[in-house]
Amino acid sequence: MHWLEQDSDNRNDRTEARGSGSDQRVGGPPDVRRERDMSISFQLNGRPTTVAGDPARSLLDVLRRDLRLTGTKQGCDHEGECGACTVLLDGVAVRSCLTPVAKAAGRDVVTIEGLGQSGALHPIQEAFVELGAVQCGYCAPGMVLTAKALLDREPAPPRRQILEALAGNLCRCTGYLRIVEAVELAAARLRAEATPGSSHPRAPVSELGAPQRWVVGGDATRVDSVDKVTGRAQYVEDLRMSGILHARVVRSPHHHARLVALDVTRALDLEGVVRAMTAADIPGENGLGDYSRDEPILTPLNGTCKMQGAPVALVVAASPEWAQAGVEAIEAEYEILPHIFGIEEALAEDAVSIYPEGNILTTEAEAHGDLEEALDRSDVVLETRYHTTWQEHATLERETLLGYFDEKDRLTVVGGTHQPHWQRRYIAAALKLDTERVRVIMPPTGGSFGGRQDPWPFVATALATYGARAPVRLTYTRSESFEASPKRHPYRVRYRVGATADGCLTGIKVRVDANTGGYDGHGQYIANYALTASGGPYQYRAVDAHAQTVYTNGPKAGQFRGFGSPQSVFALESTLDELAERLGEDPLEFRRKNAIGQASTSFLGYPVAESLGYQEVLDSIRPRYRSLLEEAASFNAGSSSGGLRKGVGFSGMWYRFGKSGTLRIEAHAELSQDGGFVVYCSAPDYGQGTNTTMAQMAAEALGVPRGRVRVVNADTARTPDSHIQGASRATYFVGGAVCRATHVLREEILGAAAEMLDRAPIDLTLAEDRVLASPSDATEGVSGRVHAEGAETSVSLVEVAREFDRIGKSRKTRGVFDLSPLFPEDTRPEYIPLFVTGAQVAEVIVDTQTGEVVVPRVVAAHDVGRVINPLDARGQIEGAVVMGIGTALMEEYVPGASTGFGDYYLPTAMSMPEIDVTLVEVASFEGPYGAKGLGEAAIVPSAPAIINAISRAIGARIRSLPATPERVLSHLTADS
Amino acid sequence: MAKSTTLSREYLYPTSVEEAVGLLAARQGGARVIGGGTDLMPDIRRGKLAPGCLVDITRIPGLDRIDVAQACEAKPACEAKPACEARPWSVTVGAAVTFTSLRNHTFLKQHVHALVEAAASVGGPPIQNAATWAGNIVQAMPAADGAVVAVALDAEVHIVDEDGARWRPVESLFEGPGISAVDPTRQLITAIRFSPPGFGGSSSASEAKPAxxxxxxxxxxxxxxxxxxxxxxxxxxxxxxxxxxxxxxxxxxxxxxxxxxxxxxxxxxxxxxxxxxxxxxxxxxxxxxxxxxxxxxxxxxxxxxxxxxxxxxxxxxxxxxxxxxxxxxxxxxxxxxx
Missing domain, CATH: 3.30.390.50 (CO dehydrogenase flavoprotein, C-terminal domain)
Structure with a gap:
């Protein structure tokens, strides 16, 4: 019997070319699926379902496009590399992107939408939410389903088996630990359910932070994780809009080439193509404003493409397939120019000239003291040289944006970013529109790590929407994302550092070269961050520091978690480790001896402005460091190690947080008519959790449960401008403004209620939905009237809101967090000296015969100020540690070669170490509730700790990232 | 990338090997065998292959089985495996058997570590849930985990086409990177078999634990x-x-x-x-x-x-x-x- 049959005489010749999606309603009749097409029937989430079309289409496309089940995510180019599309086929976890839909015939398909019963979460989903296993959420549906398949088969899997089962699902945010713990918790609960009379196991909250310290009385779970874990969250790729068109980009295939001819007519001849746009079609500025000063939106005719993937034209079409056909029909001709990738080549005297002004974009310098004298008086002077490489953000969600005209005819772009208001400005400039005619909205976003600061996708989407006068979605393919999105800057760092025999640093000379690739992309600012981080929180008698940003024809570099700091810190902390080794000093005590104090003059020539917890960090990590050192020594002394060597590495660090954009941040808070609270702020949440943090801080300031607060976040039409969210500033700056706005609102509410109740505001409290008068001995009101027995002692917030309206008082308040008075204009350093510190210790095992490295354990201690959300703070650190393993051991983008997750190695669950996190709390002076920035700082010490561990294990210094097996082995053979 | 070209495809589930061979033959090169599809799907998407018909062999009864024939001399009725009399046991793995099934097979876990560990090395678990050993061998990639272990085990494959059926050593199938002697537009592998090394001779196989x-x-x-x-x-x-x-x-x-x-x-x-x-x-x-x-x-x-x-x-x-x-x-x- 043939299960699937078709009438081969009636060929539906549109199905493939147009896609069978429901998106293409423009430029032709709606897609008609002929009844005589092959039809495929299966059970989908328990319901009989029949679909038609090409039986070899991926189940993923059929689920998302035909059946509109968008909980199943796509992270790669249908290559089975990421796991976001995992579904269950007869209870077995499979890649829906690699599964022809015909394989579903007669079977049971379960997607994330089919999990849980009658609205209740499945215990796995519940555990994911509870334990903070969901950050950006893009991997969550696939993870949950993979876990379900495992637990259905193995009710009590040991951790190793969980890691193996999850090894096919990439997560870029969490570091996997919360996910693994959630699976363990869910397993325990499912077993308990299966055993009548046993109790429901509780989450191990005791390990997650003391509940009484939680700012909002205990609830640290994300406000949006239920949506993400059920597949309900609407990321941009999931949004539907009638008449939507699709944009794709024509990009230069050459690393360095002049565009000598460009003809779009053949593309326009295609039936499904609506528009083909070149630089000539840009009404305003063909650039990205002050963000990337030399980067055109589309390279103009006779202009030069400075990197592979440089965009030259946009095609807007009825379907992604038509758009791709249009891209292929555009004829572009190039004059190929010689290209260079390396810093050394770019700085050579006879270097290929990438820009007429030369290959250096910016320089920064800092010098004080007499360096030569300081080095002369040193007992040891070390010269070192370190290299890092390009890194890809590799967020699970690809660049995806949606443009349309909103109800007020504003050109609106929905897309994940750090700076909606700046994106609005770039769009307005490119389209020659008033900024008021443009709107940018932040949707749920599948990770950023800095990658989504790139204005290009915003401006391109706006241009396409403007040109087509219709809704347009731009989605990068994964390989396009690899080719065209910004990368982490590769560095060359050179040191000359001196120390006395008793372990005191004397002088430091540092030269940093940062490779910005073909375009600025904010690389103009990287030199300053590179320089700042290159000295660390240590004291020197003399400093001579210089950093510069260098153009090459590599991919444009941009923001990446830690913005310019991790590369410098890798070089510095490696150099200090070498120095400690030479001096016979303990690495941790050596740092401690040289660490700056609260009032010391820093490497930068002035003291720090925020509380500095570095000594506390070092003290807190010392015991674990010592015990790991001892374990490693005894392991290595054992004869049965079989070519394996254990090493323990230490790294400290500081990270300058907070300053990106303005020092003055505004937020609004509102008492709504229904008596609830709304906060309006711009603290974009791309997965790191600001939607939750802001709600927590607002609720704390108001004194109400978090559920009473709704956050409207990052919509230029509704929320105030917070400039750009970088440098881990959201909690500190925007949180500060939210606290002030809500504090003011509370005062005003209590003031109004005091009038209404005839009590003093000080006697009133906010609770849930009412203002309560505290029980008091006094029966005399503030007005002098005597209250009768049973007089009104509370008033509802609905009534208070009504009272505001009655007296014409705004229910919206403004809060401003402003550090500019602390730093008067005339003495303010360009970047204000807010620093956080942290330290990590890594344990590694090196196979000295093959160079393979595993990281069994990482201990992390970070000064976070006061913890706002302990789950998320830990989640940030755990995710950073695993990302740091990628940096140290695996990740390396090769220009012109890297295409996606298949050749760019991200850590999987199998690479997850045991992670011990200590949140060191040294309250900040200025931040809300004493908070400081954390998200970026956490990544900074990971790679150097691991590299120091490897170097100490093998007795040879690794000086370039990543430490691949080959690189490690080459050090072993070279030095033996 | 398919543009406005026609692509109407058949997807067939034969219920016997004979039917599969007949379907392939009838389409004269226009049809192609699909197993797990984990390698084939990207090839189709990239336009590297454009089969008008896919013949899915994973639902042919019996092809999902792993048979362990132990001490064949004690089982004279072992007619399907003519060469195995001299062997203490042999393992026959059907063409639809996934790497996950190999990984989880009790006998293999105890006795054929290399195969189980190789199976666990292929892609990640969701790939192993779909991908088949036979498909991995037909892909003929020089570092395919399944192919490398098959070669070490001196495994043979059972190839069926219109001309009949025969066992051939896996090692003889590789004609170059990605080029297999098995032509999936007209042939299919139905099974892979192997025995412990060193048991081709006449020595007694009575030893309980072969060395x-x-x-x-x-x-x-x-x-x-x-x-x-x-x-x-x-x-x-x-x-x-x-x-x-x-x-x-x-x-x-x-x-x-x-x-x-x-x-x-x-x-x-x-x-x-x-x-x-x-x-x-x-x-x-x-x-x-x-x-x-x-x-x-x-x-x-x-x-x-x-x-x-x-x-x-x-x-x-x-x-x-x-x-x-x-x-x-x-x-x-x-x-x-x-």
Missing amino acids: WGTAWRRVGRRPALALPILNCAVAVSLEEGLSGRSELSREGRSIKRVAIALGPVGPRPERMREAESFLTGRMPTEEAIARAGELAAGEAKPRSSTFRASREYRLEIIPVLVAQALSAAFARAEPTVG
Whole structure:
């Protein structure tokens, strides 16, 4: 019997070319699926379902496009590399992107939408939410389903088996630990359910932070994780809009080439193509404003493409397939120019000239003291040289944006970013529109790590929407994302550092070269961050520091978690480790001896402005460091190690947080008519959790449960401008403004209620939905009237809101967090000296015969100020540690070669170490509730700790990232 | 990328091998066998292949089975496996068997470590849930984990087409990187079979625990979801005759047979014949094992790859991998345990 049959005489010749999606309603009749097409029937989430079309289409496309089940995510180019599309086929976890839909015939398909019963979460989903296993959420549906398949088969899997089962699902945010713990918790609960009379196991909250310290009385779970874990969250790729068109980009295939001819007519001849746009079609500025000063939106005719993937034209079409056909029909001709990738080549005297002004974009310098004298008086002077490489953000969600005209005819772009208001400005400039005619909205976003600061996708989407006068979605393919999105800057760092025999640093000379690739992309600012981080929180008698940003024809570099700091810190902390080794000093005590104090003059020539917890960090990590050192020594002394060597590495660090954009941040808070609270702020949440943090801080300031607060976040039409969210500033700056706005609102509410109740505001409290008068001995009101027995002692917030309206008082308040008075204009350093510190210790095992490295354990201690959300703070650190393993051991983008997750190695669950996190709390002076920035700082010490561990294990210094097996082995053979 | 061209495709589930062969033949090259589809789907998407008809063999009854025929001489009715009389047991793996099924198979887990570990090395678990051993072999990639281990096991495949059916050694199927002698537009593999190494002779197979073992060693850029820098499968057996009881060291028994397969060190999964013949008849001493590793490095011809490793690195670690795999296999062959 043939299960699937078709009438081969009636060929539906549109199905493939147009896609069978429901998106293409423009430029032709709606897609008609002929009844005589092959039809495929299966059970989908328990319901009989029949679909038609090409039986070899991926189940993923059929689920998302035909059946509109968008909980199943796509992270790669249908290559089975990421796991976001995992579904269950007869209870077995499979890649829906690699599964022809015909394989579903007669079977049971379960997607994330089919999990849980009658609205209740499945215990796995519940555990994911509870334990903070969901950050950006893009991997969550696939993870949950993979876990379900495992637990259905193995009710009590040991951790190793969980890691193996999850090894096919990439997560870029969490570091996997919360996910693994959630699976363990869910397993325990499912077993308990299966055993009548046993109790429901509780989450191990005791390990997650003391509940009484939680700012909002205990609830640290994300406000949006239920949506993400059920597949309900609407990321941009999931949004539907009638008449939507699709944009794709024509990009230069050459690393360095002049565009000598460009003809779009053949593309326009295609039936499904609506528009083909070149630089000539840009009404305003063909650039990205002050963000990337030399980067055109589309390279103009006779202009030069400075990197592979440089965009030259946009095609807007009825379907992604038509758009791709249009891209292929555009004829572009190039004059190929010689290209260079390396810093050394770019700085050579006879270097290929990438820009007429030369290959250096910016320089920064800092010098004080007499360096030569300081080095002369040193007992040891070390010269070192370190290299890092390009890194890809590799967020699970690809660049995806949606443009349309909103109800007020504003050109609106929905897309994940750090700076909606700046994106609005770039769009307005490119389209020659008033900024008021443009709107940018932040949707749920599948990770950023800095990658989504790139204005290009915003401006391109706006241009396409403007040109087509219709809704347009731009989605990068994964390989396009690899080719065209910004990368982490590769560095060359050179040191000359001196120390006395008793372990005191004397002088430091540092030269940093940062490779910005073909375009600025904010690389103009990287030199300053590179320089700042290159000295660390240590004291020197003399400093001579210089950093510069260098153009090459590599991919444009941009923001990446830690913005310019991790590369410098890798070089510095490696150099200090070498120095400690030479001096016979303990690495941790050596740092401690040289660490700056609260009032010391820093490497930068002035003291720090925020509380500095570095000594506390070092003290807190010392015991674990010592015990790991001892374990490693005894392991290595054992004869049965079989070519394996254990090493323990230490790294400290500081990270300058907070300053990106303005020092003055505004937020609004509102008492709504229904008596609830709304906060309006711009603290974009791309997965790191600001939607939750802001709600927590607002609720704390108001004194109400978090559920009473709704956050409207990052919509230029509704929320105030917070400039750009970088440098881990959201909690500190925007949180500060939210606290002030809500504090003011509370005062005003209590003031109004005091009038209404005839009590003093000080006697009133906010609770849930009412203002309560505290029980008091006094029966005399503030007005002098005597209250009768049973007089009104509370008033509802609905009534208070009504009272505001009655007296014409705004229910919206403004809060401003402003550090500019602390730093008067005339003495303010360009970047204000807010620093956080942290330290990590890594344990590694090196196979000295093959160079393979595993990281069994990482201990992390970070000064976070006061913890706002302990789950998320830990989640940030755990995710950073695993990302740091990628940096140290695996990740390396090769220009012109890297295409996606298949050749760019991200850590999987199998690479997850045991992670011990200590949140060191040294309250900040200025931040809300004493908070400081954390998200970026956490990544900074990971790679150097691991590299120091490897170097100490093998007795040879690794000086370039990543430490691949080959690189490690080459050090072993070279030095033996 | 398909543009406005027509593509209307059939997808067929034959219910017998004969039907599958007939369907392929009737479409004269326009149809193609699909197993798990994990390699085929990307090829179709990229336009590398555009079959008008896919013949899915994974629902043919019986092809999802793993059969272990033990002590065949005690089972004269073993008609399906004509060559197995001389073998103490043989394993027959159907063409629809996934790597997950191999990984989880009780007998294989106990007795054929290399196969189970190789199966666990393919992609990640969701890939293993769909991908088949047979498909992996037909893909004919030089470092395919399933192909490399099949070559070490001296596995044979059962190929069926219009002309009939025959068993052929897996090793004879590879005609170049990605080029297989099996033509999936007209042929299909129905099963893969193998026996313990060294049991082709006339010796009595009454020994409860044959003196043989297998091992798998793989180096990659990360522990999962990565193509190998190198993979190595070995299968060894020791001469019988000596009792092999615990008082005798394994140096007391010489090597009867050894197979060493490596990938990617050439255009296809490669056997290291020089190293194998060097070891055969010798005692499995540490020195002999080390020498075999060096010989393997001498005959292997790896290339440099951008994302995995250089030729030099691969050559450097071949002796290590081969020696580690051999040591593990000899340790398993040692019948002192139990």
